[in-house]
Amino acid sequence: MGSLQLVFWAVIPPLLLLFYYYRRVSSGSPLLQLLLCFGFGILSGLVALGLEWGFEHLANRFWDWDRITRSLAGIALRQLVEVGPIEEGSKLGGVLLFQYAIASRRSTSVRPTTIFLFTIAITLGFTAEENWVYLTNGTASVVDRLIGTPVHAMFSAPWGYALGVANSPIRRRGFIAAWVNAVICHALVNVLSSAWRYSPPLRFLSYSLFPFLLWMFWRLEALLRRLQRKPPIILISGLVPIQHYWQRGLVLFALMLGGNAIFGFFLLATSLSPLSLSQLFYPDVWWFLVSRFVLNLIPGLIAWGIYCYLRRSSGRL
Numbered sequence: 001m002g003s004l005q006l007v008f009w010a011v012i013p014p015l016l017l018l019f020y021y022y023r024r025v026s027s028g029s030p031l032l033q034l035l036l037c038f039g040f041g042i043l044s045g046l047v048a049l050g051l052e053w054g055f056e057h058l059a060n061r062f063w064d065w066d067r068i069t070r071s072l073a074g075i076a077l078r079q080l081v082e083v084g085p086i087e088e089g090s091k092l093g094g095v096l097l098f099q100y101a102i103a104s105r106r107s108t109s110v111r112p113t114t115i116f117l118f119t120i121a122i123t124l125g126f127t128a129e130e131n132w133v134y135l136t137n138g139t140a141s142v143v144d145r146l147i148g149t150p151v152h153a154m155f156s157a158p159w160g161y162a163l164g165v166a167n168s169p170i171r172r173r174g175f176i177a178a179w180v181n182a183v184i185c186h187a188l189v190n191v192l193s194s195a196w197r198y199s200p201p202l203r204f205l206s207y208s209l210f211p212f213l214l215w216m217f218w219r220l221e222a223l224l225r226r227l228q229r230k231p232p233i234i235l236i237s238g239l240v241p242i243q244h245y246w247q248r249g250l251v252l253f254a255l256m257l258g259g260n261a262i263f264g265f266f267l268l269a270t271s272l273s274p275l276s277l278s279q280l281f282y283p284d285v286w287w288f289l290v291s292r293f294v295l296n297l298i299p300g301l302i303a304w305g306i307y308c309y310l311r312r313s314s315g316r317l
Contacts, residue, residue, distance in 0.1 A: 006132065009145065013146055014038075014131070017153075022034055022117070024224075025113050025116070025224070026228075029114050034117065034118075034121045035121075036098075037121035037122055037125070038121045038122075038124060038125040039125060040097065040098045041091070041122040041124060042125040043125075044090040044093060044094030044126055045090070045129030047090050047093070048086050048089075049129070049133065051090065052086055052087075055082050055086065056082075065078075072191065076187065079187030079191055080184075080187045083187065083190060084183035084187040087152075088182045090126070091119075091122050091156050092159060092179065094126070095119050095122050095160070099115070112165050112227050113164070114164075115160065116157075116160045116163075118160075119156055119157070119159075119160030119164075122156075123152040123155070123160075124149075127149060127151070130152075131145045141273060142273070143269045143273050144270070150220075151189065151213065153220065154213065154216040154220050155186045156182050157182075157220040157223050157224075158179075158181045158219070160223075161226070162175035162178035163175060164227060165227075185216060189209065189216075192205055192208055193206070209263070210262050210266070211256050211260065214258055214259040233311070235307070235311065235314065236248055236251065237313060237314035247310060250306050250309075251310065253306065254303040254306040254310075255303075257299040257302050257306075258299070258300055258303035258304070261297070261299045264292070265293075265296050268289070268292045268293065272289065
């Protein structure tokens with residue numbers, strides 16, 4: 001893959017997602033300002049890369065860090081004490097630094113939706129830098145990085161929301177809890193994405209990755225709706241305990257079905273990505289594509305049906 005292709009696949013998908021949220025969110029910030037914020041995100045990614053390298057260097061001097069982090073428990077430890085805090089801290093630092101940089105040029109206070117949009121821009125810039133590192137070193141495919149485009153934004157949504165509404169001591173304490181939540185979610189996703197390398201039953205943990213990502217995307221959208229003062233989308237509306245638990249079970253079931261349907265499409269795209277366009281139309285490849293597409297579509301449609309049922313149930317109350 002040439003240098004221009006690397007830059008394209010690293011930068012353009014996060015920029016497109018940023019433009020999507022820019023069109024959705026009324027923040028009062030010009031697009032050029034958000035692009036500058038995106039650049040701060042790239043810088044925060046470079047800072048995180050340097051800090052992680054320094055941590056690894058020091059940890060290997062005092063402990064056999066590489067050996068410790070070979071097991072799944074060691075990976076979890078590394079994510080909780082190194083990757084999660086450094087990356088979430090670097091993104092937070094980027095948002096705060098950017099806010100400080102523009103504060104002197106504004107006579108009015110920054111709206112909560114604007115701060116949330118800044119958070120999304122920083123995290124997407126961070127993603128672009130991370131994409132470039134992975135693609136340059138050949139440690140991930142384009143499909144891997146495309147599916148991971150919104151993930152850093154989903155990690156940081158809780159503290160981005162808390163930062164937007166942090167205008168009282170109680171809410172500032174809530175911000176600390178939100179940042180810790182982001183670190184834990186960050187670590188958990190990376191642990192679940194590593195579980196497939198191990199033998200069963202640890203490998204089965206990977207099947208909870210995409211349902212968890214789907215839930216985090218739902219949380220990001222819910223926090224954005226709250227900042228925009230839109231009514232929440234209610235799925236659990238039962239008035240008696242048995243209804244409440246039934247609907248909770250349906251939500252969990254829909255997340256499992258929908259998340260693993262997305263996981264199936266991801267695996268399908270990964271298996272087909274090495275093929276040329278002409279090879280996709282070979283009869284055996286075409287049959288494989290159609291059969292796997294339908295196989296993954298069915299649980300996705302069932303999950304969507306459960307979602308619509310729960311929406312209609314809440315609307316009748």
